[in-house]
Amino acid sequence: MQMSAKTSSSTAITMSQIVLPYNANLAGNMHGGEVMKIMDSAAGAVAARHCLTNVVTASVTQLSFIEPVFVGDLVICNAQLIYTGRTSMEIFVDVKAEDLGKGIIRCVSEGYFVMVSLDRNGHPSEVPPLQIENEQQQIIFDEAKRRIAQMKQQKRESSRIAPLK
Numbered sequence: 001m002q003m004s005a006k007t008s009s010s011t012a013i014t015m016s017q018i019v020l021p022y023n024a025n026l027a028g029n030m031h032g033g034e035v036m037k038i039m040d041s042a043a044g045a046v047a048a049r050h051c052l053t054n055v056v057t058a059s060v061t062q063l064s065f066i067e068p069v070f071v072g073d074l075v076i077c078n079a080q081l082i083y084t085g086r087t088s089m090e091i092f093v094d095v096k097a098e099d100l101g102k103g104i105i106r107c108v109s110e111g112y113f114v115m116v117s118l119d120r121n122g123h124p125s126e127v128p129p130l131q132i133e134n135e136q137q138q139i140i141f142d143e144a145k146r147r148i149a150q151m152k153q154q155k156r157e158s159s160r161i162a163p164l165k
């Protein structure tokens with residue numbers, strides 16, 4: 001059955017939270033794992049909105065921590081769908097941190113999350129296609145397609161190498 005395409009803007013989300021002491025180390029920096037957790041949750045929510053099924057994270061690529069985040073900052077996480085395959089979707093997530101005392105907003109992290117849609121039996125299931133709305137989205141889609149094909153190729157090659165005993 002042909003599923004109807006959905007736009008990226010119809011599923012994009014923004015999630016925000018204040019960084020509390022238990023999110024941070026003794027120096028007051030937010031743990032990288034905590035940043036990743038909010039990014040993963042945002043990517044999962046976008047994927048679920050797109051395909052209306054249970055979704056799991058298959059991989060995370062090009063995740064970078066650009067600047068530190070501190071206790072008291074407002075973390076603002078934007079996530080949007082950029083690519084759909086047959087059963088997988090790629091979501092770009094970027095994180096900003098706002099110093100609420102000074103009103104300064106910094107870009108602190110970004111990454112690409114591949115999420116897979118699962119049916120009720122836990123098997124990968126087809127996702128609706130992404131409806132491309134403009135030229136820039138098409139360029140980003142094509143880049144993602146190339147990156148994912150490259151990743152699959154690398155995976156195939158590395159699986160041919162026997163593990164060390």
Ligand SMILES: CC(C)(COP(=O)(O)OP(=O)(O)OC[C@H]1O[C@@H](n2cnc3c(N)ncnc32)[C@H](O)[C@@H]1OP(=O)(O)O)[C@@H](O)C(=O)NCCC(=O)NCCS
Pocket residue numbers: 055056057058059084085086087088089114116124152
């Ligand atoms: C992700 C998972 C469902 C894929 O299962 P699988 O048996 O490899 O399924 P398939 O080979 O049919 O692949 C399904 C899709 O996932 C993609 N995929 C599988 N492994 C991937 C990986 N490591 N990175 C990126 N994409 C991946 C495939 O390319 C395919 O996409 P497509 O249909 O759009 O072409 C399975 O590996 C899994 O359950 N992993 C654990 C997920 C998890 O627990 N995440 C953390 C908590 S949410």
